[in-house]
Amino acid sequence: MPDTTVALNTHDIVIPRSLRPKDGRFGSGPSKIRPEQLTALTDASRSVLGTSHRQDPVKNLIASIRDDLESLFDLDNGYEIILGNGGASTFWDVATFGLIENRVAHQVAGEFTHRFAEVTRAAPFLSRSYVDRSEPGRRPEARAYADVDAYAWAQNETSTGVTTPTRRPAGATRDQLTLVDGVSSAGAMPNDFTQSDVYYFSPQKAFSSDGGTWFAVMSPQAIERAYRLEATNARVGRWTPPSLSLTSAIENFRKNQTYNTPALTTLALMHEQTKWLLEHGGVPWAYGRARTNSNLVYDWSKSREGLSPFVQTDDDRSPVTAVVNMPEGLDVQELTRILRTNGIFDVDPYRTMGERQLRIACFPSIEHSDIEDLLRCVDWVIDKMKHGQHIH
Numbered sequence: 466m467p468d469t470t471v472a473l474n475t476h477d478i479v480i481p482r483s484l485r486p487k488d489g490r491f492g493s494g495p496s497k498i499r500p501e502q503l504t505a506l507t508d509a510s511r512s513v514l515g516t517s518h519r520q521d522p523v524k525n526l527i528a529s530i531r532d533d534l535e536s537l538f539d540l541d542n543g544y545e546i547i548l549g550n551g552g553a554s555t556f557w558d559v560a561t562f563g564l565i566e567n568r569v570a571h572q573v574a575g576e577f578t579h580r581f582a583e584v585t586r587a588a589p590f591l592s593r594s595y596v597d598r599s600e601p602g603r604r605p606e607a608r609a610y611a612d613v614d615a616y617a618w619a620q621n622e623t624s625t626g627v628t629t630p631t632r633r634p635a636g637a638t639r640d641q642l643t644l645v646d647g648v649s650s651a652g653a654m655p656n657d658f659t660q661s662d663v664y665y666f667s668p669q670k671a672f673s674s675d676g677g678t679w680f681a682v683m684s685p686q687a688i689e690r691a692y693r694l695e696a697t698n699a700r701v702g703r704w705t706p707p708s709l710s711l712t713s714a715i716e717n718f719r720k721n722q723t724y725n726t727p728a729l730t731t732l733a734l735m736h737e738q739t740k741w742l743l744e745h746g747g748v749p750w751a752y753g754r755a756r757t758n759s760n761l762v763y764d765w766s767k768s769r770e771g772l773s774p775f776v777q778t779d780d781d782r783s784p785v786t787a788v789v790n791m792p793e794g795l796d797v798q799e800l801t802r803i804l805r806t807n808g809i810f811d812v813d814p815y816r817t818m819g820e821r822q823l824r825i826a827c828f829p830s831i832e833h834s835d836i837e838d839l840l841r842c843v844d845w846v847i848d849k850m851k852h853g854q855h856i857h
C-alpha cells in the first residue's frame with residue numbers, strides 16, 4: 466500500500482502502520498482486486514489486451530470464463546450463461562424490454578432493488594409493477610400475484626446488507642419467471658438454480674474484477690421467453706434496440722462473442738478470479754470465507770457499546786456486505802475520512818443510507834486478518850476521537 470501519511474495535515478490522526486490492514490480496500494463495489502489478478506492481467510496483456518475480440522485469444526478467454534462459471538455454479542438442465550455489455554443496470558433495461566411480458570412484482574429491500582423497480586415502473590409498455598418494500602434492515606415479503614409474468618428481488622441487497630433467499634414465492638406458477646439480482650452475491654453465496662430463471666451479476670463485486678459487463682445464468686424458460694417476446698415485438702412492428710436485444714446477446718455469446726467490444730481487462734481479471742475460486746473449493750469455500758469475515762464484523766459490533774448489526778435478524782444478515790450501526794453522537798463521516806487518509810477505503814455507508822453506519826465488504830478476496838486489523842483501527846480511531854487526542 467502506498468504511504469499516504471506524508472499528505473496528512475498535522476491535525477490528522479495517524480494510525481500506526483503496524484495496526485493497519487495490509488490491504489485497505491473494503492469497498493462493496495468496485496471491490497478489492499487481488500494482487501495476483503493484476504499480475505495475471507499483465508501476463509495476459511500481450512495476447513489479449515489490445516487485440517481483436519473477433520479473434521481466437523479473446524474468444525478462448527470468453528469460452529474459458531463460461532466453462533469455469535458452469536463448473537462453479539454446477540449448471541445442468543439446459544441452464545445457460547450469457548454475457549453482455551453494460552453492467553447490471555443495463556441488464557435491468559434489457560430485462561424490462563425483453564423478458565418481462567406485461568407485469569412484474571418486485572421485492573424491494575434497499576436502493577438497488579428499488580432502482581430496478583423504478584425502471585419497470587417507468588416503462589410505458591408494462592402494466593404498473595407491484596412493489597413489496599420492507600422496513601429498512603428487514604427482508605421484504607415474498608408475495609405471489611396471479612397477473613404477473615415475473616418476480617424480481619436481490620439475493621444480497623448491497624445497500625443494506627439484507628439477503629433474500631432464492632426461492633419462488635409460494636403460489637407462484639412455473640410460467641412466472643424469477644429474476645434474481647445476484648450482482649454482489651454470485652460466486653460468494655450458494656444459489657438454488659431450480660428457483661431462479663435468471664440469476665444475473667456484475668464482475669466488480671464478489672468476483673473482484675472491474676465493471677462494464679453483465680452475466681446472466683438463464684433457465685430454458687427464460688431463454689424461450691426472450692425469443693418469443695422479441696418475435697412478438699417484430700410481428701407488431703415494435704423496434705428492439707440492438708444493444709438491448711437479449712437474443713443478440715445469447716446468439717453472440719454462444720459463439721464466444723459479444724454484440725460490441727467487451728471490456729477485456731474486466732474479462733481477464735474475472736478469468737483469474739473464477740480460476741482461483743475453483744482451485745480452492747468453489748462457492749462453498751468462498752461462502753465460508755465471506756461468512757468468517759462478516760461474522761468478525763457482526764460479533765465485533767455486538768461487543769461494542771452503542772454498535773449493532775443494522776440487519777435485525779441473523780438469517781437476513783449478509784455474509785458479503787456487513788452494515789453496522791455506529792454510536793449516537795459519533796461523527797461517522799469524520800471517522801471514515803480519517804480512515805481514508807490512513808489508506809483504509811470505502812467503509813462509508815451506501816450514499817442514500819443512514820449517516821450513522823459503516824458498510825464493510827466481506828467478499829472472498831478479503832483476508833480475515835485485514836478485517837481484524839480494520840476493526841482494531843476503527844476502535845483505535847474512535848478512541849482517539851473521543852479523547853480529542855490528535856497525534857502530530
Ligand SMILES: *Cc1c(COP(=O)(O)O)cnc(C)c1O
Pocket residue numbers: 494551552553554555577578619621622623624646647648649667670676677678
Ligand atoms: C452494484 C449493484 C448493481 C449495479 O451494478 P452495475 O454493474 O454497476 O450496473 C445492481 N444490483 C446490486 C445488488 C448491486 O450491488
